[in-house]
Structures are given as structure tokens and as C-alpha cells.
Amino acid sequence: MTNNDKSFNREKNFASAVLYVHNSQQWIGSFLKTVISVMEDNFEYSEIICVNDHSDDGSVGEIKKCAETAEKTSITVVNLSYFHGLEAAMNAGMDLTIGDFVFEFDRTVPDFSEDMIMKVYRRCLEGYDIVSASPDRNDRFTSRMFYAVFDRFSDVSYDMTTESFRILSRRVINRIRSMNKSVPYRKAVYANCGLKTDNIRYDIVGGSGYRRDRKEAKYRSGLAMDVLILFTDMGYRFGKAMTLFMMFMSVFMLVYSVVIYLLKHPVAGWTTTILFLSVSFLGLFGILTIIIKYLQLLVNLVFKRKNYSFESIEKLTGH
């Protein structure tokens, strides 16, 4: 408590920060230092949880070295047993947090300026349960494609984009916990949670030269496909469209084969073969549509357990 002015201004809310660490020896040191100083300067009480996703470089050593510089904040490392990928790792960290507000840092590469962290926090206090920060630049082509498809085929209002970190209130964390048995993709779950969210864009400062390692890149492309299947009705809509098209084709073939039979006298058996094929494909696509619908219902039951999710309750008349 050397600087009294500073400590008076500290937030009384308890803040937690979860950091995803996977082979980021090069970055984690300076990044953790930044987070420590932001936490200690701005919050009376805070904790930092580093989720080490099976790093095989010196990341953990860097964390330990940095942790010694912390004065008040509590620093914990969760070491995962094998490579889990960002989503499961962050869930592990999230389950350990005790703060009223929780920061999630998906990347340890700080391409934003320090004051962004508090900016996001203050926006959260304005009444947004989730506030995310995104770099102000064009996403990579693959990311753009993914978000475009996601937004097109899901019915949530949350405008998904690349995010480097976000803050969540305890209220939204509790709601997510009661809504979902597991959280395969946080952003989609956050988008579905039904509380007010906001996004802040920031100018990129530094952070160049960052490369995802192979494991992470592979994980991300796999995740993208899973997410589209799980959280959008893309599969169902595609299936339905295909069925309709194929049904139309089958009907056309039916008519076509009858016409040919009457006019051109084709080789024996041709008409029956085509008739049979058309009818069976018609049926097959019908069955497939039903199966896809079934699977989608199951997915919804697992990942969206609550029947409804509300943003707030307003009482308009009082006594």
C-alpha cells in the first residue's frame, strides 16, 4: 500500500483472469506481467489462472518466474494432461475461477494496449454481461468464411467475429452452467445465452510474428466444422434442400421414363429399373431428412437444455 491514491481507486469487485497457454514461451512472460500489473493496479482482489494446455516448451517455467513478481494477486497454473485445445482448456480454467468478473484471454499474444483490458471491464459495468475485444483488421479469409456461414445459418443476434479476449459476469457464467451440460464452443454458447453482449474493436499494437503451432491449427479447423454442425441448422437446411432437389429429380425421372416408354420403346427392363431407382431415391432422401432432423433435435436437447433464455424481467407497474 505504498500508493494510497491508487489503492483507493481500486475496484472492489473480485476479478479473475484465465489465460490460455500452449507453447508460448516467447510471449507468456511479458503478457503475464501485463495482466498482473493491470489486475493489481485496478482491482483490490484478483486471481490469475493459467491453463497450460500441455505445452512442451518452457512456458510453465516462464509463468513461475513471472508469478514471483506478483504481490497481491493469486496465480494458479492448471496443467492439462494432454492437448485439449482452446475450448476445453478455457472451460477448465473457467471452472476454477471465483471472481465476480472473469476475463478470458484466448491468446497470449498481446496485440492490444494495456488499457483495453479496463475499457472492456468498464463497458461490462454499463450493463453488458459479456464484452469482447476484437482486433480492428480484416479477418483471415477462412475466419471470414466461417463467421459468414455461422451468421447465415444460426438465429442468434450475436455478431460473431475473431476475438482476442472478453469479460464475463458471474451471472452469465452461472446461466451458461445451468443451460449447458458441456460447452464445446464458448462463443456460440455465449451468443445463445440471451443476455446483453457487446464488442469493442481495438487498434493493433505489436504482436506480430505470431504463428499457431500445427496442433492448434489442426484443432481449429476441426472445431470449425463441429461448431457449424452443432450450433447452426446448416446441416439440416442443406439436407432439406438436397432432398427437395432430388425429389424433384426423381419425379422428373418418373415422368421421363413413362414418356420414353410410351414414345421410344426402350430396351426391356430400362423403364422398370429407372422407375424403381426413382422411387427408392425419393424414399431414401425422405428418410435421410427425417434422420437429420432427429439428430438436430438431439443436439438441441444436449446443448440447449433450457427451453427459453431471457435477458431481463421488467416490472412495469408497481404498488
Add this chain to the structure above:
Amino acid sequence: MIIVVNCGILDSYLSGNTGGEQLQIMERFDRIIIGAGLYGLYSALYSLKKGLNVLLLESDSGPFKRATYINQARVHQGYHYPRSLSTAIRSAGYFERFNRDYDFCINREFEQIYATSSQYSWTDGEQFREFCKAAGIPCKELSPGNYFKPGMCDGAFLTREYTYDAGILKDYFLDKLKEYDGSFKVKYGAVITGTDRSDDSYIIRESDGSEYSSSFVLNASYAGINQVLKLAGADGFDIKYELCEIILCEVNDVLKDTGFTVMDGPFFSIMPFGKTGYHSLTSVTFTPHSTSYERLPVFDCQNGSGGFCTRERLGNCNDCPAKPETAFPYMSSLAGKYLLDDYRFTYRGSLFSMKPILLSSEIDDSRPTVIRVLSESPTFVSVLSGKINTVYDLDEVLDSDQ
């Protein structure tokens, strides 16, 4: 150099520098016991009942000033060891006996609820139930949703576990010991400076020049155990030291008659603290403030204690000028994350004490009390245990020297 053992309060080391200049007659006792915690007082009384005369040396200004008083005050029945059935069964046996013998200081008037966390627990609800059945200890399944926030716990159980009141227990022992006025001597503020061994006895020297001899010395100084052993020229136990904080809370009526223990992982406990009317709040991650892995305790805060606490002489953390700031904000956030908002508690104060923990290589699960005999005739025995109701493990030691 003056070496003070098991730490003294201020007056004990102000009087310390007289060396051996005063000539005193060496007093002889049948037994010398070092440390006036429960284990020390129990041993003293046990020996006195056998007709022996006993000297009890304590560095604090009174008995029960450290670990006996500063802990969760839990009378264990084994619920804490869902992964060590043998320890559980042993605790359960002592549980009945302790409650019978010290009935007057036991608080039974509350419901002790054990719960297993959905995440990060080494044991889940199902396993805990099976374990209780196997250990033969009562446990009734409850609905976690009645006590905990949605999704936080996958099992909640009503258990039979009590809490003891160290203050009442202390008065009882002091009363009993008074009956042996002629054969019992206790010295508070005692600062041991050295230990010598002769053919048939140990000689304990004190900083005020007093010397005592006995053919039986019991080292029951808990966190000071290695420091006493060092004075006797012996190797210490393989232990680590944790500087621990027990928080006392005032609670609302909803929580008053309930204790919660979310167990087997980085969780917390809030439960009645004896009969004081307060609840103790502790957590696995935030109760230990710092740890020392040295044979003798080395902590950064010792530098700030102005000589009150050193590697050779542990001060009473609770009286230390350099004791840490409370971790209440952390522990209360953790408890608040789990408990329903109806349960409210407010900070009343903190108690700090040093806790020695046997390193895993030393831990014998079937026997949480470690007794180490340095020598026989003359006898020097050290005892280290982390639980109050395993005090009966001492009986065999105290009966051995007949």
C-alpha cells in the same frame, strides 16, 4: 548463540541472555514434555495419573495458543479420507472415544454437510457414498440444489461430525492438572537453549539458567518438532511448513446450525468453531499463505518479524507483527461461488498458525500419527500428528517406559 525452541513471547526472550552464570540445582523429573498443546497436556495428565512427576515446557505464555486452538476444530470421523479407507476406519474408532472422554467441549448441535464438487474433485458423489458405506460411517444423501448453486456440486451428504471447543478443553486439562500440584510443574515462556545426553538421562537447559533432567523426554511441539530435535542433535522429520489462516466469521441464522465442507480438491469449508458461536472458514488453496520445504522453517515474513520468529525459533504466528494480510476476500468468493446466496457470513477475525505436513514419502496412510524414537533409556520420543482425536496414539508411547 541462544537458540529458542518452539518460540517464545516477548518476555521469554528478554529474560533469555543470562547464559549459565546463575548456579542452579538441576531438577530431576520422571518425564519432561515439550509443548503445551493437546498432545502435551494429555501426556502430562496421563503420566501424572501413573504417579510420575512431570515437567511441561511451553514457549508461549499459556497452553493451547497454537495449533490445538487454531485449526478447523473438527473431530474427525474419517470423512476427510475418501481415498484412504484405513485412515478413515481408524479415525472413526477414535471419534467415539474422544466424544465420550471430552463430551463437555463437543458441539453436536449442527448439521455437517459434506459435498463433492462437480468439477476438480478427486471424488464424486457416488464414490463418496460407497466409501462411507465401506468405512461404516453414517451419511445420508441430500439434494445438492438445496444448498449449492446450480451445477456446482454433484453430491451432498448429511454426516455425523462434530467440532470441539479448545477453550473449554484447555480449562478442563488445567483443572485436572491442578490436582497433581506436588508432582507437576509447568513452565510457560520457556526457552530451551540446549539438550545434552548423559548415560541415563537427558538434560534440558533453559535460557534462564535452569537445568532439568529426565530419563524420558517427549517432544510434542508440533511445528517446532524439528527445532527441538536439532537441539538434541538429531535429524528432523521430512516435513514442509505451511503458514495457515483460519478465518472466524459471524453467520446469519440460515447458516448458524450448519457446517459445509466441499471436499477432496481445491475447495473450502465453513463450519461452527467449537462453541464460540463463530464459524471457521478455510480453503485448501487460500488457507496456506506460504510454504517452506526446508527441514527448519524458512519464511520471508521472518525477516519482517524483528527477531520474533527465526529459522531456529518459530514465533506464534498469531502474535507476529509480520503476519500476512487476510485472504478473506478470496475464501469468501470461493465459498460464495458454491453456496446459495441465502447463506451469509461476515468477517470477524483471523487466526494464524504454522502447520507442519509430512511429505508424502513419510506418510503412512494407516497411521496418520508419526512417532519417532530417537533413543531408549534414556528415552527421547517425538510425536507428530495432524488430528486432535488421534491423541490416543500416544498411549503406547506413554505406557512403554514402565
